[in-house]
Amino acid sequence: MRTPLTAVAALAAALALLSPVGASAEPAPEPAAQASLVWSDEFDGPAGSAPDPAHWNHETGDHGWGNNELQNYTDSRANSALDGNGNLVITARREADGSYTSARLTTRGKVQPQYGRIEARIKIPRGQGIWPAFWMLGSGYPDTQWPDAGEIDIMENIGREPHLVHGSLHGPGYSGGNPLTGSYMHPQGWSFADDYHTFAVDWKPGSVTWSVDGNAYQTYTSADTRGNPWVYDQPFFMILNVAVGGNWPGYPDGTTQFPQQMLVDYVRVYSDGSGGGGTGTVTASNGICLDVAGAQTADGTPVQLAHCNGSQAQEWTVAGDGTLRAFDKCLDVAAGGTTAGTSVQLWQCNGTGAQHWVHDSGTQALRNPQSGLCLQPRGRAQTDGTRTEIAHCDGSAVQRWNLP
The missing domain is CATH 2.60.120.200 (Jelly Rolls)
Structure with missing residues (x-):
């Protein structure tokens, strides 16, 4: 607005953007x-x-x-x-x-x-x-x-x-x-x-x-x-x-x-116009990998933690639409759930809020905006075979993820 009005505010989280365009239309x-x-x-x-x-x-x-x-x-x-x-x-x-x-x-x-x-x-x-x-x-x-x-x-x-x-x-x-x-x-x-x-x-x-x-x-x-x-x-x-x-x-x-x-x-x-992030492993704070259980591609396949092994089941693409993809399917909150403890799975990409994820550059959390909750291993156990869920975001190490 033309002049500010008393108490207003601040934002911070570096992004960087697409080239500006000059003329109208x-x-x-x-x-x-x-x-x-x-x-x-x-x-x-x-x-x-x-x-x-x-x-x-x-x-x-x-x-x-x-x-x-x-x-x-x-x-x-x-x-x-x-x-x-x-x-x-x-x-x-x-x-x-x-x-x-x-x-x-x-x-x-x-x-x-x-x-x-x-x-x-x-x-x-x-x-x-x-x-x-x-x-x-x-x-x-x-x-x-x-x-x-x-x-x-x-x-x-x-x-x-x-x-x-x-x-x-x-x-x-x-x-x-x-x-x-x-x-x-x-x-x-x-x-x-x-x-x-x-x-x-x-x-x-x-x-x-x-x-x-x-x-x-x-x-x-x-x-x-x-x-x-x-x-x-x-x-x-x-x-x-x-x-x-x-x-x-x-x-x-x-x-x-x-x-x-x-x-x-x-x-x-x-963020900037890079068309999304890279392709590679998504790792937890202890170095273990996000993994599609059994390398299965069926809708509803659980997503878990597993020791990094270089397999396709651990190859994720950070897409420009806010999704994380493996086997051309999306990391998905089961049934579009919004409560803590809801399982996370692989599902056909469908553009719903259950498949949107935001990576916080500060806490390194992966947050699902629809639920407001963050990805973590079930029971907060960073061990081989532990399935994943959404939980209240708390900035803890078990909710930190390194993206490709």
Whole structure:
């Protein structure tokens, strides 16, 4: 958003991204084929549940947020909740007393990427004075004041411009009403609130490229800061919010209807465009190998630990879609389970959340985002023949895995 609002946050986990593309309507790289998924929130919980507190913080308050906004941000489920259909819903409301409430979520201190493709699939709200945004602030904020900490606006829309979205950089010497900015008009001139759209930045050292639905429309590099510092080679944290009113969007009027909702299908962070990792062994912290039991290829074959022997049963490929593959099948959480103790097996690749894995560069854990749980040997025994399961992530040695 145009200026930061009081407490915000930090992110850290080095990634590195696809080459930026310059002119509008030039297709951006496809991350699923070009880069490895390193983190995501698919918002697949039950209706009425809170956003995952392992990923998201609520920032609350009604102090204008530096922009003379009207809303009071709350942590109420009336303002932010999962809908049971795979969406996070942020709802801006006009309350009975005429005041406004909404929600603002950040990943400060929890998910902190540096570089990569950062994207979300969003259906934005509509109406005069409504201001949805998907954006990031530098990890130094608030200790480092805005705009010196840096701000990357991935998507902003103001209600009086339903067919237009904006992407911007705010930094020292180019902020507020004078950022490095670009805009993207809906190709048919329709309202962005009519449907879901994918908003992304491809962020690499010295450059940021913005895209909508795969169409890149703006790139800025460190040469574009008018001699001012480029402050984007550091971790940033992500923010989702819907503001009501403010200096830039103006204020609700008689045409503005409430409640207004922003639906977020997912938020994803991809690594660089290497097309995935390598092929080879996946080893536990004691050097023993992840192994397909009996070298069998049938669906449901258990995955276990075994002494490394160079066989095909221990040859895994880290694919660019976030899967781990052996025998052209995927490492799979049995029956899509989300409870600790669920077995892990080999299964035909099907694109479900049961087969997505994120390797944490810090803890070296292999986490299944659908369940929020980590791969480990059953009973935490790192011995030959021990089957694998998912368990609560605890950063312990038995949950550390070295990938090829």
